[in-house]
Amino acid sequence: MTDSVLQVRPLDGAMPARCAVIEPARLRSVCEAARANHERLVALWGSDETTRGGGYALHLALAQRAGLLWLSVPLPPEHPRYPGIADIFPSANRMQRAAYDLCGIHAQDNPDHRKWLRHRAWPGGVFPLRKGFDSASRFPPSDDRYPFVKVEGEGVHEIPVGPVHAGTIEPGHFRFSIVGEKILRLEERLGYKHKGIEKRFESMTLEEGARLAGRVSGDSTVAFAWAYAMAVEGASGTEAPRRALELRAVLLEIERIANHLGDLGYLGNDVALSFGFFQFWRLKEDLLRLCAALFGHRYLMDLIVPGGIARDLPRGGAEQLLERLDAIRAEVATLKSIYDEHAGAQDRFIMTGQVSADLAEKLGLCGMAGRASGIWRDLRVDYPIQPYQRMAVRMANHTRGDVAARASVRFDELAESARLIQALVAGLSSGDIRVPLDATPGGRRGVGWIEGWRGDVLVALETAEGNRIHRLHPHDPSWQNWPVLERAVTGNIVPDFPLINKSFNLSYSGHDL
């Protein structure tokens, strides 16, 4: 896509980002050109502009070589509709359906028109993200019929699982079509945790929203809080101090390590290597306790705020962190060789839940799982912001795309994050950790885009008068990766589903909003 065709304007903020407005009639050709150019669809959402003299709007975020492009497509107030793009970007399917459920904007010529986030909480024809919708509205539980795709054939059985699962897992519904033990098809149904997060943002000030951003997906609280802060800082023209940016990166890499430790433990547990679970979870617990001691919160919630960070690293904290990371690095190296040499574990990991590079590219697999399938993208490398600019982050890369590859990427990233934290802490700038936010008028835009442990997290913000939020879309990479999980399990046996699922470890809350 060339700029001569699109009228683009740069957006202020830490990430290279631009925005453009296009007519619905041009949407498909613009998307086709983007696809041909290997650009990626990061997010798609809708908004209600009727209170600002418009109709509705469709928004798309595309990852271009130069940075993020935020495309807005104005739609009329009557029958807002646009040509669907799910055939160009398959990951758009569920996002288009969610945009309809919430905003009532309709993707034409999309073969899949089933509801997605709407279950029984509100009836069809009612759209919670419209400005006239009162967020306190209650509706009698509506009918919740949902037509799953039927697989026909001799000996084909269906197994429905969930929404409530055995074990501590978030709720979602999985419908397996199987022959014997073999999975022919998996169909997911998500949206059970939808709790009105986007509507809730619109009742908050820019300062208040930070806490909510940190609770879109608790396991990625740092990534979302940073993306949120970056979006607000961009919209308000605020620059966080250097020391704050360095400490944000320390927190983000701690979050990556903590999650990878937990997942590596569970991957061991799922192949009857409970030794691995106990060892990794002991290391994780040690790290969480240190976080509580140094920063006042085990998961580092509410530390990143627009304008900087809320709390500095205490005196002596750097030494404790370095010591802990040394211990984790050494023990993880030992555990890695135990995993690598454990025939039973390797037997279950290798060639299980495989996603080829071609399929990954086609469906838009991203983040950590993408890097295990030959999709070597990482915001810290592709668009390094401060302080990553001077860190030369080494990107994990693998090609086999199986459970073993996703475990291997986690091991590599864990070691790299420890190296980054050590370098950051050793060269920490002095000075302030927070600057006040300037008053922000309405109609300003900001984007935050951060490589969380699972993948890239996006926050797209448009402000309203009085330091408030007109529309905020938080996007978790699970949107892209959930549909790929359906394909990853095809041809595998049912008992391997928990292992494959864990190897992706996708967020329900971050997706259901």
Place this chain on the structure above:
Amino acid sequence: MYQLLKQIAKTGIVTEPAPNPDENLRQLGQRLSEQVLRHFGRALAIRHVDAGSCNGCELEIHAANSPYYNLEGLGIKFVASPRHADLLLVTGPVSRNMEVALRRTYDATPEPKLVVAIGDCGCDGGIFGENYASCGRVANVIPVDVAVPGCPPSPTAILQGILTAVSASRLRA
């Protein structure tokens, strides 16, 4: 194998003592008899239901299963079906899309049963509150015996909530 055994030996036993019950967490008077409680005290089967959390509370339930806390050593185990459960551990504000599933799980749990609501969201709806998609606190949907605040509450606090639920209430004693 040698490396594995060496690592186990090097780690040793890391389990810490369990917390005491805290009567302040109790929402309803103890409904169960001493006899039942004595039985639960020896073997307690827990079913976790995520009714709409941000998944932060789940992180701490997972952490409570780490070797530092040794739930199994206290006779507590997580079970796969509500039909085998004595106690439901419920996280999150209850999303309206999970309301029916939570009620059904509660109904499927045999009497006598206990419910512990986890986290600020479980206690009062937390930052999400009540809205078109959220019923707010767990007690708005099913009876809650003990509620554990925190965002998220630590594994020790969760454990304390569970132990409070199965301890005899001071009011009854």
